[in-house]
Amino acid sequence: MTPQPGTPISNPSAIIPKRARRVFTTDHHTIGIQYLILALVSVIIGTTLSLHMRIHLSWPQLNIERILPGSYLAIMTVHGTIMLFFVLTTAPQSGFGNLILPAQIGARRMALPLINALSFWLTALALVILCSSAFTDAGSPLSGWTAYPPLSAVASAGPGQGLGLDLWLFSIAIFGIAATMSSINTLVTIIRFRCEGMTWDRLPLTVWGWFTAALLSILAFSVLLAALVLLFCDRHAGTSFFIPTGNLVNGVIHSTSHPGNGSPLLWLHLFWFFGHPEVYIAILPGMGLTSMILANFSRRRVFAYRTMITTTLLIGLLGILVWGHHMFVAGLSPFATSAFSISSIAIAIPASAKVISWLATTWRSRPHYTTPMLFALGFVSLFITGGLTGPILAQPILDQYLHNTFFVVAHFHLIMAMSGIFGLFAATYYWFPLITATTTKPGRLMSEALGRWHFWTTLIGAYATFIPMHLTGLAGEPRHYSQLAGIPNAAGQLIANLRPLNSFITHAAIFLACAQIFFLVNLVKSLKNGAVAPQNPWHATTLEWHPSLATNSTVAASNEKIAVYRSPCEYMGPEPESFLTQWDTDSPIHSNRE
Amino acid sequence: MAATITPIDSERDRKRRLEDHDHGSGRRPPNDKNDKRTGGGDDGDNWNNRPQGRRGPREKLGRYRLAIFFALAGDLMFFIAIVSAFFVSQASGRYDAYNNYINQWLPTTVPPILWLNTATLIISSATIEIARRRMFQETHAMEEWLGIGKPTSKRAIPWLTATIVLGLLFLTGQWLAWNQLHLQRVFMRTNPSSHFFFLITGVHAVHLFLGIAALMAALIGLYRSRQLENRQILVDCSAWYWHSMGIFWLFLFTLLAFFQ
Ligand code: HEM
Numbered sequence A: 001m002t003p004q005p006g007t008p009i010s011n012p013s014a015i016i017p018k019r020a021r022r023v024f025t026t027d028h029h030t031i032g033i034q035y036l037i038l039a040l041v042s043v044i045i046g047t048t049l050s051l052h053m054r055i056h057l058s059w060p061q062l063n064i065e066r067i068l069p070g071s072y073l074a075i076m077t078v079h080g081t082i083m084l085f086f087v088l089t090t091a092p093q094s095g096f097g098n099l100i101l102p103a104q105i106g107a108r109r110m111a112l113p114l115i116n117a118l119s120f121w122l123t124a125l126a127l128v129i130l131c132s133s134a135f136t137d138a139g140s141p142l143s144g145w146t147a148y149p150p151l152s153a154v155a156s157a158g159p160g161q162g163l164g165l166d167l168w169l170f171s172i173a174i175f176g177i178a179a180t181m182s183s184i185n186t187l188v189t190i191i192r193f194r195c196e197g198m199t200w201d202r203l204p205l206t207v208w209g210w211f212t213a214a215l216l217s218i219l220a221f222s223v224l225l226a227a228l229v230l231l232f233c234d235r236h237a238g239t240s241f242f243i244p245t246g247n248l249v250n251g252v253i254h255s256t257s258h259p260g261n262g263s264p265l266l267w268l269h270l271f272w273f274f275g276h277p278e279v280y281i282a283i284l285p286g287m288g289l290t291s292m293i294l295a296n297f298s299r300r301r302v303f304a305y306r307t308m309i310t311t312t313l314l315i316g317l318l319g320i321l322v323w324g325h326h327m328f329v330a331g332l333s334p335f336a337t338s339a340f341s342i343s344s345i346a347i348a349i350p351a352s353a354k355v356i357s358w359l360a361t362t363w364r365s366r367p368h369y370t371t372p373m374l375f376a377l378g379f380v381s382l383f384i385t386g387g388l389t390g391p392i393l394a395q396p397i398l399d400q401y402l403h404n405t406f407f408v409v410a411h412f413h414l415i416m417a418m419s420g421i422f423g424l425f426a427a428t429y430y431w432f433p434l435i436t437a438t439t440t441k442p443g444r445l446m447s448e449a450l451g452r453w454h455f456w457t458t459l460i461g462a463y464a465t466f467i468p469m470h471l472t473g474l475a476g477e478p479r480h481y482s483q484l485a486g487i488p489n490a491a492g493q494l495i496a497n498l499r500p501l502n503s504f505i506t507h508a509a510i511f512l513a514c515a516q517i518f519f520l521v522n523l524v525k526s527l528k529n530g531a532v533a534p535q536n537p538w539h540a541t542t543l544e545w546h547p548s549l550a551t552n553s554t555v556a557a558s559n560e561k562i563a564v565y566r567s568p569c570e571y572m573g574p575e576p577e578s579f580l581t582q583w584d585t586d587s588p589i590h591s592n593r594e
Numbered sequence B: 001m002a003a004t005i006t007p008i009d010s011e012r013d014r015k016r017r018l019e020d021h022d023h024g025s026g027r028r029p030p031n032d033k034n035d036k037r038t039g040g041g042d043d044g045d046n047w048n049n050r051p052q053g054r055r056g057p058r059e060k061l062g063r064y065r066l067a068i069f070f071a072l073a074g075d076l077m078f079f080i081a082i083v084s085a086f087f088v089s090q091a092s093g094r095y096d097a098y099n100n101y102i103n104q105w106l107p108t109t110v111p112p113i114l115w116l117n118t119a120t121l122i123i124s125s126a127t128i129e130i131a132r133r134r135m136f137q138e139t140h141a142m143e144e145w146l147g148i149g150k151p152t153s154k155r156a157i158p159w160l161t162a163t164i165v166l167g168l169l170f171l172t173g174q175w176l177a178w179n180q181l182h183l184q185r186v187f188m189r190t191n192p193s194s195h196f197f198f199l200i201t202g203v204h205a206v207h208l209f210l211g212i213a214a215l216m217a218a219l220i221g222l223y224r225s226r227q228l229e230n231r232q233i234l235v236d237c238s239a240w241y242w243h244s245m246g247i248f249w250l251f252l253f254t255l256l257a258f259f260q
């Protein structure tokens, strides 16, 4: 890695000779792209699995799984785990975090390159381990991404609960360690590598999103790791942290070999202490990006910038205090239930403040409806639709009924899955020039026409898929059931009535998946033949477009001074060309400020 | 701390003097006369002309320290989670068919050898602190800048080695404690209290094991690495990790010994 003396080196990766070095690199840009590729592979696997589930639910006679109800649960488990961990946690936080974050704070690299590379390869290893569970004799585990005991603590609880679940435990433990390392890298970079003038209140909101998500990761994943260790002991060391007395599984009492009276509730506490922050880890970077994109294409300042910083942190803080809302029907004391209900509804306050800021930023602004802007607006729309059901579910009395129904599935797919994915799409379309640029090649733009097709079909597909799930949930359709047909008695009749709607949902889901072909085609085409992007194609104010920080800059790592003189989003009027970047020194209209 | 709030000038300005084999990565000590005398950090140094992150031993060190502290904060949460589980399990019972309240928690008496182990760990914290401070001894660091051998490392190595030995001693002691309990027919699976005894000592031992690995890496680094900066970082970060494991142990031991 030591540069040869005397060579004019501009980019450290340019002097690494071997191809292997290029794969096992510590260069943050490459690592970012590796994370995005990992997320793309994962999202393709995850989507395929979800279509399997839908098709099985709607047309069981096709019997595409060719197997038992257990395999439905196995598919569901892998789907949830892959999507939440390997897509929504890695891509925004580590993928775009590596690609964009250093430049946005005026630095030329991440603070801990070795740790960074290590965390990527651990993440990849975790993914391989998770997928390998599908190839064991009994297949993948059945207990969902939440792995509730006592079923997850007993190997005989079902196929896949033996070796499959062990592999799941290892995978998630490794993933958690990798995510923690990546977050440490993010935090140290943000704290130590900001360029001159980049004060905390001048940080772009994206950076605040990454910062808060990284703080949450460190707290949350550690607790998850502890929970995983306890569960592992229950499975293999004969303990009974989570196994209750008289635990009857598949007709066999399992607590004879285990003393004590463990409590499954304990797992729920530990898991959701991690789980709820986790969903915010997935969404916070997207929230920050949405704010910045809306401002950029509306040519307006972010409405209430400082308040947006505060709400980001506040969401992070409150996010730690609400985990009990996932446990309302698990047997919490009514007092705890009330407390968690109140804190959960309270989180709607900073969330609404964000929505108000998004709306106020764009209101009457005549925005430029580019594809990134469309996806940012889509994010807002989905966030509102999904968010409205949050306070409903946060009321214990309503949740009693809704907890195990598709209503919850609708809630979190809209607010987390779809919003998160829309954030990722916005990021991809917006930063594509920076992703594709190398020192020798210019960055490219994605096709706007295909982008617009992609947006509208995806938006329609998303709503068509998930809105009806509210209705089937309200009608009583349970989650985690592999089979809805052929259930006797009145309840079965109720569910049978939902079959047309369910078949509609499945069609919509297939449509939604097919809509992604626009994206993939666009991606492949634009990688090679996209329009060459100008230096600052979106007329943005933040530093990632700085001529000597952008990836395609030939003067990268040059002697150029990087310094920041103002907050982001200083647009002057609706014309795209009049704006002041953060690094502009002259300040014609604001010279008398401060 | 000042640098945290307003990063200073040098990130903007990457100085290289290729003719002097200085490619701007800050590997070589400053080499004008002034710097030789000050070793950096004074008025006449040229640290500020270096790229960010390479401005002097302290800056890179600060970065790694920050990283290790974040990691330790996460680790603290790990232990907090386990300790919370300890109290929850301890307090929970059930009613049997005859409405008797049953709590199966039978306090585990800690083997007395743990006191010895604790003392060992405290002493090891002292030895690692001595090693750490020796890495920063100004006169010796100066000599290194001037190119006179590696006096800092030489004086730190014995203490580092002592720490490793004490660490291994502690682990052996823990292993003996587990054996003693096993002889009394107390196993991990025996009852909720023993679950936690073995779990807590076990995960702490794993942490300590990692700490010993880190110390060994630092030891190898002391022999291998020619840069004082890197050697300081290795010793410093493993020392903070080691101290934290010591402090965590004091809390965990108190918990196991007095809060059963
Ligand atoms: C207005 C704020 C929100 C409130 C009050 C809220 C409330 C709730 C409640 C009470 C549940 C539990 C429902 C049940 O299991 O019976 C839940 C589930 C869930 N929420 Fe939210 N939520 C909010 C926002 C969010 C956000 C922003 C995300 C993600 C970005 C999210 C992701 C999820 C997920 C993934 C689940 C289901 C977890 C599972 O059981 O697998 N929620 N929400």
Ligand SMILES: [Cu+2]
Residues within 6 Å of the ligand: A275, A276, A279, A322, A323, A325, A326
């Ligand atoms: Cu939640």
